[in-house]
Amino acid sequence: MAGNSTKPLRVGVVKFASCDGCQLGFLDLGPALLEIGVKYHIIEFGEASSNRTPDGPFDVLFVEGSISTDEQARHIRRMRDRTGVLVTIGACATSGGIQALRAWAGNDGGIAGFIDAVYAMPEYIDTLATATPVADHVDVDAELRGCPIDTRQLVELLTATAIGRRPQLSSEAVCVECKRAGRVCVMVARGEPCLGPIISNGCDALCPGMARGCYGCFGPRESANGDSLAGWFADSLDLDDAAVAATFAGFTAWSPELRAVIDARGGPPGMRAAPASGSGKAANSKGGAA
């Protein structure tokens, strides 16, 4: 990765469509924030500094947010050309984020229907019909997942990048952490749908630890079998297709493994494909509580 030079690395933090919560991970480093300058020279970080070098060039560029307008698509390509190591941070940048759900708008009026639902003057809105991960547009060298990212993973990535080694990030399932912590399974014991079996653990199994099911912030782990888990929700928890799709249609819904499950079960809430035989609005179809 970004080398062993004694010169501080030139670093940028930029955002596209997002909530700013992952950038906040840098400001949440606490005292480490004040030490970061030893290895990293932050030359562009709009949320934190007025001293701006938006055009780089960057040794390392951290990118938050998904690509949701033409201008953003052009901009990320420009940034890629000026960057050594490009790191995507958070669910929006790595898998599209919650706003990626708009890709299912075609089931119910298309993106125009979305714009009409929110804005009085639709002609002023410049948006793509999709909000997609950065890797759909340019090559990405490393990613930190999560909605939001985990500060400990950020520290690991910063440390590893500074000395040019590969970051050690967990690739095991949320389930593994629950077992290690000796927690009662929320799905087995209480019948709560939980995505833990197929989701990467970056959070120390946060939601099961709070007595609720995992909703997928860190995205599917390698070779996740979403369809099997969906079948389990249907057979053992008695969820109908709409409720299964709703459970999968969260903050990493657009990752291929989750997307396939949502598609096979008619789409996310409010954007469900009309049944072949009927013409009723999919958003009002009856479905069990998630």
Place this chain on the structure above:
Amino acid sequence: MTRKKVAVEATIPEQRVFAVDSMSRVEGEGRLRVVVKGDEVVEAELSIFEAPRFFERLVVGRHPDQVIDMVARICGICPVAYQMTATEGFERLFGVELDANVRQLRRLFYWGEWLQSHALHIYLLHAPDFLGYDSALDMARDHRSIVERGLALKQVGVDIMALLGGRAVHPVGMRVGGFYRVPTRGQLRALLPALEVALEDSKETVRWTSSLELPEFERDPLMLSLYDAELYALDTGRLVTTEGIDVDPGDWDEAFSEQHVEHSTALQATSIDGKRHLLGPSSRVVLSGQGLHPLAKEALEASGGVEIIRRNMFASINARGIEMIHAAAEAIAIIEAYEPPADPFVSWEPRAGKASWATEAPRGVLFHRYDVDDEGRVVKARIVPPTSQNQAFMEDDMRGFAGSVLDLPEPEAAARLEALIRCYDPCISCATHFLRLEVERI
């Protein structure tokens, strides 16, 4: 390194344009622009190029507990504000009565977010303007202990949010009817030593901020906030304004409305009769200051009193500090009186209707309205963040303030205008329906 953000546009000779193409030290992406002809400010625009994310449409078809998780993602800095407003709107519609201790935990959760957000703004975003630095990191080279105090204050807020919500950004602890899990007395009391320090640090914050030199800029603003006769209004009471509006927080949309204003691509909120209001810490201290903790009232008096905060926008940094004193003091009182409830949440039955409420986000009044069907699923949503309610007022203030910086070189004038806008702590990521602006030339 260059300061590239300030663009001085080539214009006809007698017209000058002060523009900041990409604002810094605010949450989200925005630009501002003031056009001057001779000595007259002919245009003042604050515009937003945050890409639309369509939250109000995304929540359609969702059940209340999923809505709570989704709307948190509107803003990484104030997710609790979004969760709280939505949750309490649903609870009101469904007739949910919270256990008294759960009720207090809700306030504690919110005070944690206020501490985190106010410390972030005062120390990491705003103070560099007063002391002449580009960032808190630069400021730390000369004023390390001040920045460390800010980071410690922020951390206390983060710790409260993490205990009740699992984590500070997009917490997972709250649900309609209460919390998924509540802490033990011991877990809560473990926060007390840090909170006692935070209380002293907050007092020190106000002593420090009230010693900073404020730019001279006085006006007589209309203000809007929640008001509660018994408490420092957070998520209870009435919505009131300086000129006499007084409505239930769930009826924001009967007294205020959003308009699509020409030359601006944002939906700007005003009262029904078109009046523009200031909301946020300054307005709360003025309108509902009777509910402040005695220690906060004492600091307010020592800082020079409420009138400076009312008249000078730059004194909002004092108002935030005073609110941190209140937040820390009430947090301590809540923890000391806490008895764990029998159940972390009460069950509820959905019913069709309007689930609406307003609460005080760190930046000001936040309103949510969800029209739900008989299974509690959202049919239609409207979310009005504080920044879109403040936007019209911010533009008025830019217009009023611009006259005092006209003699400065353009980059310096633009930087002063940007510093004014930072006083509002604008949260542009929050602005769920700000629109992309195509700048219109005159």
